[in-house]
Amino acid sequence: MTIHETAIIGQNVTIADDVNIGPFTIIHSNVEIAGNTNIGSYCELGVPNNLGKVDTTIIDTDSTIRSHSIIYAGCGFGPGLTTGHRVTIRENTYAGINFQVGTLSDIQGDCSMGDNVRFHSNVHICKTSKIGNCVWVFPFTVLTNDPHPPSEILTGPIIEDFSIVATGSILLPGSIVRKNSMVGAATVVKGEVPIGTICVGNPGKIVGKTSKILHKGDGKPAYPWYRHFRRGYPAGALPEIFDENF
Amino acid sequence: MTIHETAIIGQNVTIADDVNIGPFTIIHSNVEIAGNTNIGSYCELGVPNNLGKVDTTIIDTDSTIRSHSIIYAGCGFGPGLTTGHRVTIRENTYAGINFQVGTLSDIQGDCSMGDNVRFHSNVHICKTSKIGNCVWVFPFTVLTNDPHPPSEILTGPIIEDFSIVATGSILLPGSIVRKNSMVGAATVVKGEVPIGTICVGNPGKIVGKTSKILHKGDGKPAYPWYRHFRRGYPAGALPEIFDENF
Amino acid sequence: MTIHETAIIGQNVTIADDVNIGPFTIIHSNVEIAGNTNIGSYCELGVPNNLGKVDTTIIDTDSTIRSHSIIYAGCGFGPGLTTGHRVTIRENTYAGINFQVGTLSDIQGDCSMGDNVRFHSNVHICKTSKIGNCVWVFPFTVLTNDPHPPSEILTGPIIEDFSIVATGSILLPGSIVRKNSMVGAATVVKGEVPIGTICVGNPGKIVGKTSKILHKGDGKPAYPWYRHFRRGYPAGALPEIFDENF
Numbered sequence: 001m002t003i004h005e006t007a008i009i010g011q012n013v014t015i016a017d018d019v020n021i022g023p024f025t026i027i028h029s030n031v032e033i034a035g036n037t038n039i040g041s042y043c044e045l046g047v048p049n050n051l052g053k054v055d056t057t058i059i060d061t062d063s064t065i066r067s068h069s070i071i072y073a074g075c076g077f078g079p080g081l082t083t084g085h086r087v088t089i090r091e092n093t094y095a096g097i098n099f100q101v102g103t104l105s106d107i108q109g110d111c112s113m114g115d116n117v118r119f120h121s122n123v124h125i126c127k128t129s130k131i132g133n134c135v136w137v138f139p140f141t142v143l144t145n146d147p148h149p150p151s152e153i154l155t156g157p158i159i160e161d162f163s164i165v166a167t168g169s170i171l172l173p174g175s176i177v178r179k180n181s182m183v184g185a186a187t188v189v190k191g192e193v194p195i196g197t198i199c200v201g202n203p204g205k206i207v208g209k210t211s212k213i214l215h216k217g218d219g220k221p222a223y224p225w226y227r228h229f230r231r232g233y234p235a236g237a238l239p240e241i242f243d244e245n246f
Numbered sequence: 247m248t249i250h251e252t253a254i255i256g257q258n259v260t261i262a263d264d265v266n267i268g269p270f271t272i273i274h275s276n277v278e279i280a281g282n283t284n285i286g287s288y289c290e291l292g293v294p295n296n297l298g299k300v301d302t303t304i305i306d307t308d309s310t311i312r313s314h315s316i317i318y319a320g321c322g323f324g325p326g327l328t329t330g331h332r333v334t335i336r337e338n339t340y341a342g343i344n345f346q347v348g349t350l351s352d353i354q355g356d357c358s359m360g361d362n363v364r365f366h367s368n369v370h371i372c373k374t375s376k377i378g379n380c381v382w383v384f385p386f387t388v389l390t391n392d393p394h395p396p397s398e399i400l401t402g403p404i405i406e407d408f409s410i411v412a413t414g415s416i417l418l419p420g421s422i423v424r425k426n427s428m429v430g431a432a433t434v435v436k437g438e439v440p441i442g443t444i445c446v447g448n449p450g451k452i453v454g455k456t457s458k459i460l461h462k463g464d465g466k467p468a469y470p471w472y473r474h475f476r477r478g479y480p481a482g483a484l485p486e487i488f489d490e491n492f
Numbered sequence: 493m494t495i496h497e498t499a500i501i502g503q504n505v506t507i508a509d510d511v512n513i514g515p516f517t518i519i520h521s522n523v524e525i526a527g528n529t530n531i532g533s534y535c536e537l538g539v540p541n542n543l544g545k546v547d548t549t550i551i552d553t554d555s556t557i558r559s560h561s562i563i564y565a566g567c568g569f570g571p572g573l574t575t576g577h578r579v580t581i582r583e584n585t586y587a588g589i590n591f592q593v594g595t596l597s598d599i600q601g602d603c604s605m606g607d608n609v610r611f612h613s614n615v616h617i618c619k620t621s622k623i624g625n626c627v628w629v630f631p632f633t634v635l636t637n638d639p640h641p642p643s644e645i646l647t648g649p650i651i652e653d654f655s656i657v658a659t660g661s662i663l664l665p666g667s668i669v670r671k672n673s674m675v676g677a678a679t680v681v682k683g684e685v686p687i688g689t690i691c692v693g694n695p696g697k698i699v700g701k702t703s704k705i706l707h708k709g710d711g712k713p714a715y716p717w718y719r720h721f722r723r724g725y726p727a728g729a730l731p732e733i734f735d736e737n738f
Binding site for chain 1: 498500516518534536539560562578580596598600614616632634636639640641642643644645662664680694
């Protein structure tokens with residue numbers, strides 16, 4: 001364990017033996033950090049906030065939290081959490097194993113991610129969002145929850161397993177991206193994207209099945225993506241058998 | 247008053263008795279911080295810059311500045327300033343009471359906001375913007391000011407009282423969003439949005455009066471929004487009597 | 493030379509005599525900082541990473557790195573580097589002289605910029621991008637490289653000399669913006685934008701030559717922009733003779 005001498009550690013903090021904590025980082029009270037985890041500099045973990053349903057913050061094994069990241073009290077993550085720099089995660093956010101969230105991403109809290117979810121840089125996840133397993137969200141995508149802002153009604157989007165939301169998309173309140181779907185770049189999604197379909201444009205329209213997008217290497221369908229891309233996934237996370245013709 | 251021992255305080259700084267200042271925060275010279283104010287960690291207030299019209303920085307009573315925020319010298323805010331994390335506010339920015347500005351927002355300076363203005367996360371406000379009272383701007387909205395970039399001509403947008411700009415919109419140089427209007431998500435606004443109208447699309451088009459958007463709860467017009475949403479506004483800030491048929 | 497007492501300096505670091513380094517900044521090992529350079533607070537320069545082709549980080553003369561910026565080991569910049577706040581630059585990024593990169597910008601590494609390139613706030617540059625000389629990229633523009641994400645194929649965009657990409661645009665994988673072109677705000681670029689043309693819309697369409705955009709001051713063509721805007725460019729950087737009728 002290496003805790004830099006300038007780091008500030010609160011009360012009731014549990015830190016495993018093989019954890020590194022960088023300079024100028026603040027670990028607030030009631031944080032648990034499991035083994036083989038690296039925490040960069042200028043991070044704040046376990047920021048206290050009276051909106052958290054619990055006071056604890058759980059960082060599990062094999063995690064990497066890059067510098068300038070902020071995680072509020074009341075969050076929990078499975079093993080293998082990896083953040084970019086300047087990630088902000090508010091209270092009551094839960095994610096399964098191997099959650100990766102890119103630089104500048106802003107998770108507003110009161111939301112959940114399944115296992116093996118990957119957010120690229122500068123993704124904005126609104127409150128009450130529900131994200132399944134093995135979902136990818138690309139840069140500058142924004143999930144929204146208020147149908148007529150400002151109001152007290154919050155209906156965060158749902159993204160189901162294995163779906164992809166490409167760069168610069170907006171998911172409107174209450175939208176649902178069903179399993180194995182593909183939302184193209186700069187798309188504004190309203191309502192439901194059916195299983196295994198492509199949604200593109202503003203307003204977003206369903207233009208066909210994902211199987212019509214061909215891989216530039218082998219010329220076969222590029223989706224479901226786990227046919228050709230399996231890097232970094234643990235055994236069993238991705239289907240071994242799949243149907244290109246949803 | 248609690249100033250963390252690692253904070254750095256410049257010269258000619260005035261800090262009221264009941265102010266808290268977090269670890270690793272820098273208060274540069276000529277900053278005034280009034281009572282009942284909390285300033286998080288890793289903040290820089292009063293960053294000196296020769297573009298500021300004055301050297302002072304005024305943080306009034308009852309303010310909350312969250313961690314990693316940066317405010318330049320030459321800015322002033324009314325009571326009740328609330329920032330998210332990583333907010334950047336450049337010189338010659340002025341706002342009235344209860345200005346709320348979300349995480350990652352970037353205010354470029356030489357601009358003004360009225361009373362009770364609320365910016366959500368990652369809003370970009372260009373120089374020479376003028377924003378009225380009780381305006382809402384939602385995430386990833388960008389105000390722009392150069393009609394043929396790069397040039398020396400700057401004509402920042404105007405947003406008038408009670409108007410709403412939804413997620414991911416761009417206000418082109420010289421655009422004017424008149425009072426009580428609604429700019430929909432992912433809209434590119436050019437020219438004028440008349441009072442009480444809805445502008446949507448790229449390029450943005452006026453598609454009707456805001457009164458045609460119905461509240462999902464009570465089925466009545468959702469706009470003007472202050473009919474159904476008044477949380478957090480002080481007495482007198484919002485009209486008590488209003489006309490749904492602008 | 494003024495290195496704040498709270499700054500942390502690694503091994504094998506070379507710092508010229510007239511360099512200032514702000515509070516709480518970390519200079520990792522193998523960083524070279526040349527003369528007349530100012531580095532703000534909370535910066536991390538030379539972040540070690542096994543993806544860097546070299547271990548060194550070169551900050552040349554007359555540079556300004558604003559607070560909260562992060563630069564990885566394996567990057568090199570010509571004289572006159574200027575960053576906004578919270579800039580993130582990953583490994584194997586190279587830029588020529590006078591590179592200016594605005595607040596919140598996120599450069600993902602493995603990419604290059606020529607001389608006198610200017611990025612405004614919150615620009616996202618993907619891996620394998622190639623950017624020429626005297627290019628301007630405006631806020632919230634995203635360059636993307638994966639034609640069917642996620643995949644192992646990376647084909648970053650190319651932006652050639654003197655071209656402009658306006659606010660909120662997305663350059664799709666493999667797109668090429670040829671010399672002296674203008675991509676309008678909120679445009680999604682696919683394929684090639686020919687020399688001296690305007691591309692606007694989603695999907696982006698070529699709508700004419702840049703010479704048809706007239707300067708609001710003198711009524712002459714606003715492009716090529718260096719006819720009327722030359723502020724901050726060194727002698728010889730911009731053409732003295734040019735043709736408005738590409």
